[in-house]
Amino acid sequence: MSSNKKIREEVKLLNPIDDALFTKMAESKSFCQEILRVFLEEPDLQVISNVPQKTYKNLQGRSIRVDLVCDLESGQVVNVEVEKNSLNHLNRVRYNSSIIKTNTTDPGTDFDKIPRVIIIYVTKSDIFHLNRPKYYVDEVVRAFDVIVNSGLLKIFINGGVDDNSTISQ
Numbered sequence: 001m002s003s004n005k006k007i008r009e010e011v012k013l014l015n016p017i018d019d020a021l022f023t024k025m026a027e028s029k030s031f032c033q034e035i036l037r038v039f040l041e042e043p044d045l046q047v048i049s050n051v052p053q054k055t056y057k058n059l060q061g062r063s064i065r066v067d068l069v070c071d072l073e074s075g076q077v078v079n080v081e082v083e084k085n086s087l088n089h090l091n092r093v094r095y096n097s098s099i100i101k102t103n104t105t106d107p108g109t110d111f112d113k114i115p116r117v118i119i120i121y122v123t124k125s126d127i128f129h130l131n132r133p134k135y136y137v138d139e140v141v142r143a144f145d146v147i148v149n150s151g152l153l154k155i156f157i158n159g160g161v162d163d164n165s166t167i168s169q
Contacts, residue, residue, distance in 0.1 A: 017084055023067065026050060029047050038167060047071070048072060054068075068081075076118055077118070089123065093137075093154055115151075117153070120157060121156045134155065134156070139152075
């Protein structure tokens with residue numbers, strides 16, 4: 001089998017949760033806009049810019065490379081991560097969000113002007129084991145079940161559940 005034919009066969013086995021294919025798809029602003037409209041359930045959402053495989057530097061520690069970052073017309077910043085492997089997903093989301101906020105905020109910016117960051121974390125399996133295609137992970141005031149708006153929205157998309165919803169499709 002020629003190397004080109006072998007490569008074509010391997011590409012046929014890829015799906016959007018594979019980094020190589022997702023990176024290529026994420027080069028298209030219309031693709032990014034469509035997935036964000038579905039994931040965020042906002043049909044009029046407008047993507048201003050999209051950058052796949054963006055690196056954020058941390059001069060005092062670990063830098064990150066995110067699968068996709070989009071700036072929205074609303075002023076929000078969205079990071080989409082696709083992950084097939086078992087990792088400490090929650091810690092990764094927390095760390096990435098802090099580095100993204102640090103790198104998208106100029107020194108001296110008032111705290112109320114820091115852009116809202118949305119992390120959408122797409123996994124191959126159900127990391128919460130609750131059989132849902134989509135999870136919001138919020139900060140809450142214990143004992144009162146009051147959700148706190150800290151300027152960070154964490155959404156986990158589970159690729160392992162197909163309930164015929166728009167998200168799972």
